[in-house]
Amino acid sequence: MRISKLCLLMALVTNGYVFAADLALTPWAPNLNAEAVVFLPNASERLAASPRDGLLLVDKNGAERARFDGNFSSLDTRAAGAQVLVASLDNHRQQAVLINLDAAARTFGQPLYLPPRDFPVNGLCLYRDGAANLFVFLVGEEGKGEQWLVGHGATLLDQAQRVRSVPLPPSAQFCQVDDATGQLVVNEDNVGWWAYPAHPEAEVKRTPVALFDNPKRHAGAMALMPGGMVALDPKTAQLHLFQHTGERWQEQSSLALPGLKEPEQLSLNGQQLLVRDDDSGKLYQGTLGWQAKPVAAEPVLPEVAALRQSDPVGRQGDAADDPAIWIHPEQPAKSRVLGTNKKQGLLAYDLDGKLLQELAVGRLNNVDVRPRFKLGQHTVDLAVASNRDHNSLSLFSIDRQSGELREAGEVPTPLKEIYGICLFQPVSGELYAIANGKDGTFLQYRLSAPDGRVQGELVRQFKVDSQPEGCVADDQRQRLFIGEEDVGVWAVDARADQPATLTSVIKVGPQLHADVEGLALYQSDKRDYLVISSQGNDSYLVVDAEPPFAVHGAFRVGLNAAAGIDGASETDGLEVTALNLGGPWSEGLLVVQDGRKRMPEQTQNFKFVPWRDVTRALKLP
Incomplete structure (x- = not known):
């Protein structure tokens, strides 16, 4: 009976103690004084970080090919065309540094230094996202971690930009990122290894890779491979092999490192492995003989x-x-963006995002606008917002010349927890406000102000099965779109004298991720689209606004390094217009709420996106 090589390598676990098969190791480059070594993409060369000799390009035998003088420790790289982007720690300056390496020409470029930090940096690692933005994570003492934007594609920025802080384990020293899955893995010495989402717009949370129930185990350096991880235990001189399956990690086996007293650094290239013994300062190489299943x-x-x-x-x-x-x-460039602050009131911004007005009227949740409302003898534009303090509709007049907002009254509702609001204005000219509550109830009011005081007449009521919020009305087609957060988007006749028969537009599933949040209509001479905030995966879905409601795809709002603007995530509300507002908004404007403000970290805000870029990204007809 033949026994597979993998079976021979599998560890035996008895009463919590791990007995591991030996991994055959041979000394490598005995004259090389390096604290860290990584494989380069061509597999025949290595890069070493030395406290004495600097950054060294060496061949497969350890012979020096190029040098960047200095005192360096910690090392990570990413291929970038014909070049390699290198991250390391400059021990003299106590700063993280990025530098381009042209391995073919054997030359280093100009270094990009991160500013000095107010904490000691123990380690670092690189991450490249799906849009080719390059980031570096800093692992510091006492749980301090940071993410910095340092480049795009093969080009380093002129100046690194701090993106966010990342709370890490207090005894962390090592990190690695799997670019394909966006997983940042960090060690916690006497606890285990943790995985964090690496994307800058992701929620800050962690999931365990492996947590110890054996006091003899310690978590050290790690190396990621597609679908798995190889991790060092420096106290027991063992490698632990983990398979990544969905949200979980499973330890597959363990390998002993004979002759090593305190293995500290680890590098992997396919089955090739390099490890450094911190006790002797020597480097060793071996063949792993195990491969994870890609995720x-x-x-x-x-x-x-x-x-x-x-x-x-x-x-x-x-x-x-x-x-x-x-x-x-009359002057579209003087248009304004209104935004709700559900802890304060209503805000008004110009098209550059500058705050022009604050109306501290209470906890406003959603807001919508329609033009030409008769307020007594005056014609104004009207903004209506759902007021969670009073379970009412708060109304605001907008001066059609200056854009100034003023309070214009309040319409009470019987809703116990008012939530969303949208307006409907058919061609006949009357104005309706459609509010919903967290229990699924929708109330439709006809608004009027014959004597200058706004009043609302309840003209229709209907209900969905679970919590809604976002809604938007197609005035031309007299159709109302409503979002049921955990279910999907529905279409219903917007006319008050018609039955509220629900027609499914799109359900929560592979393309639309709960919660379903903001809804908006892009309406042009060519095509009408429904734009949906798919909050569960930080994306925005574009759907035809007419049956059969064909899906044109989803996109994300990513960072703008040149302008110093972060991306958008966890979006609640959004709005879009197809009108030419001038400048970058000549083909329309998309505004999305940003639930996680990064670069720098501040309170939430709203992002302004040219619609033309959405058209190009999704190749919209």
Whole structure:
């Protein structure tokens, strides 16, 4: 009976103690003084970080081919065309440094230094996202971690930009990122290894790779491979092999490292392995003889970037929620973006994102706008917002010349927890407000102000089975779109005298991820689209606004390094217009709420995106 090589390598576990098969190791480059070594893409060369000799390009036998003088430790690389982007720690300057290496020409480029930090940096690792942005993670003492944007494609930035802080284990020293799955893995010496989402817009959370129930185990350096991880235990001189399966990691086997007293550094290239013994300072090589099963990565969605962003809102936490776009009737460039702060009131911004007005009227959630409302003897534009303090509709007049907002009254509702709001204005000219509550109830009011005081008449009521929020009305086709957060998007007749028969537009599934949040209509002479905030995967779905509601794809709002604007994530509300507002908004404007403000980290805000970029990203007809 033949026994597979893998079976021979599998560790035996008895009463919590691991007995591992030996991994055959041979000394490598005995004269090389290096604290860290990594394989380069061509597999015949290595890069070493030395506290005495600097950064060294060496051949497969350890012979020097090129040098960048200095005192360096910690090392990570990413291939970039014909070049290699290198990250290391400059021990003299106590700063992280990035540098291009042309391995063929055997030359190093100009270094890019991160600013000095206010904490000791123990280690670092690189991450390249699906849009080819290059980041470096810094692992510091006492749980301090940071993510910095350092390049794009094969080009390093002139100046690194701090993206966010990342709370890490207090005794972390090592990290690695799997670019394909966006997983950052960090060690915690006497606890185990943790995985974090690496994308800068991701929620800060961690999941265990392996947590110890054996006091003799320690977590050291690690090396990632497609679908798996090889990790060092420096105290027991063992390698632990992990398979990544969905949300879980499973330890497959362990390998002993004979002759090594304190293995510290680890590098992997396919089955080739390099490890450093910190006790002797010597380097060893071996063949792993194990390969993980690759994990299917999520599809990479196209990205667009915001060209402007609003000033951050004036309240901490989950505050900004829903935008609306008010169009100036004569000078579109003077249009305004309204935004709700559900801890404060209504905000008004110009098209560069500068705050122009604050109306501290309470916890406003959603807002919508329609033009030409008769307020007594005056014609104004009207903004209506859902007021969670009073379970009412808060109304605001908008001066059609100056754009100034003023409070215009309040309409009470019987809703116990008012949530979303949208307006409907058929060609006949009357104006309706459609509000919903967290229990699924929708109330439709006819708004009027014959004596200058706004009043609302309840004209229709209907209900969905679970919590809704976002809604938008197609005035031309008299159709209302509503979002049921965990279910999907429905279409219903917007007319008050018609039955509220629900027609499915799209259900939560592979393309639309709960929660279903903001809804908006892009309406042009050529085509009408429904834009949906797919909050569960930080994306935006574009669907035909007419049956059969064909899906044109999803996109994300990514960072704009040149403008210093981060991407958008966890979006609640959004709004879009197809009108020419001038400049970058000549083909329309998309505004999305950003639930996680990065670069720098501040209170939430709104991102302004040219619609033309969405058209190109999704190749819209």
